Amino acid sequence: MADAKIFDQQLYPYQRHPDQDASAPVRHPVIVVGAGPVGLATAIDLGLHGVPVVLLDDNDRVSTGSRAICFAKRPLEIFDRLGCGQQMVDKGVVWNVGKVFMGERQVYDFNLLPEGGHRRPAFINLQQYYVEQMLLDRLRDLQGQGAPIQLRGKSRVSAIGQHEDHATVEIDTPEGPYELEADWLIACDGAGSPTRKMLGLDFVGRVFEDNFLIADVTMQADFPTERWFWFDPPFNPGQSALLHKQPDGVWRIDLQLGWDIDKEVEKRPENVIPRIKAMLGEDVEFALEWVSVYTFQCRRMERFRHGRVIFAGDSAHQVSPFGARGANSGIQDADNLCWKLKLVLDGSAPETLLDSYDAERLYGAEENILNSTRSTDFITPKSEISRIFRDAALHLSERHAFARPFVNSGRLSVPCTYDGSALNTADAMPEAPARTRPGSPCPDAELPDGFLLDRLGGRFTVLAIGTDAKPVEAGDIPIDLIALAPSETLAERYGTGIYLIRPDQHIAARWPAFDARAIREAIARATGNTP
């Protein structure tokens, strides 16, 4: 099967484009740099909005190795909105149970026990290359339907110029360089972001002095579909380990190695294989698909928007892998940005609306960095006393329920509520459920004919639950109206009233009763049109 690996195929080979022969640099509304999950999602989202977008990638294939493997419910809901969530869930491995071991003993297990009435599970495991491939398939579908998306492979950005109302981009190709202009440039070029470096922007935070060996192992083993996490296991004394299942009989293994190691030596199969044998048992047959050694950082840019250049995903913020908050938060960046950019490009919102992208996603990044830093401090204690407390919590967790919430092997990614965002209208239903207060992502609910989230998104929506509403006009911003009877689930998650939902399925405002003027004011606020 090795020759059929998706990441060995040139899925978007270099092709000469007429732009390369133009006498002057061609101007595009949006250029996206980097065709990873975030860049692909951004290009698709903009394409769905009818915004012409050029997606540049220095490569011509999906990423090698599993990399991000854990995709959470909220990004899956975003992929649904983009039109490719189902393929991912069909291919992915759904899991709910996690087990925590200390030494040779299991200290406790947990079940994510997903709440009913959601279309999507809490998590799926799916290799990043499959996520990219499915996004790519969707992008090709949309191109076939006439969406204005261009993907240019083997097109490496080598220089960027910033101007008042546009950016210039120099691009290296196998046939030499050319230049383009963009009204907006979105940098989705990863943690090592060349764009960030070319602009000389800071990326500050904490580097964790530790190394982890990640290995994708193919085996036909009967380990259950669970997340197993070890503190101080006999096969990796004093360190941690993780075992997690992916599709195609591929298992992800993470082994903490400590600081003082030689990365190149550790990556050699003759050193990796004995470690994995010690973990799985001598008689388990397996093959190595991919091995990497990584050190990680928790850091972010001070601002994600720099004039006409906007950063999204790992280029803007980086977290430790514990908690699956990297790719998951990057997808939410794209979700937050694209509808705003569309309104700005249409002239329906002022440029300052994009400052709310900065504010809201910085808030999200801070939350992710806080959570992932705390997980890291628990998993890799940095002082003697920190280790003593960590071990005490683990020891107690085996017999006492109270200690289990202390055990932190990763607080798994949940979307953040944009409390305090300038786009929110003050909550007019303070007695209604807190989970649907302004700023919250809409919780899904099962309807007689499908799911709520399938009806929302892409445009502003007035959602009337158990109360009357009429269509509302707000200049050239289209507004959908959905009226629903209050089922038990809707009542429990939303109560009854009028909700104003943003195109990214976050709640902008809510009221107990319909008031067209209040809705128009809230839309003005949510689009940066309030002075």
Next chain:
Amino acid sequence: MSLNLQPNLSSPDDAYAMLLEAHEGLTKDQSDALNARLILVLMNHIGDMEVLREALEAARG
């Protein structure tokens, strides 16, 4: 509720002795581990962030 820093034990000598007895015969590492477990048990029992904050402040001296 706020942190009680007034005498609160009916038999302080017995309580103190009980604490020392629990550590008897333990190595330094074992004692450190016991103390850490005890702190976590008591923290949970108190169950009030404000009291914990005041307790940490008082302990810092």
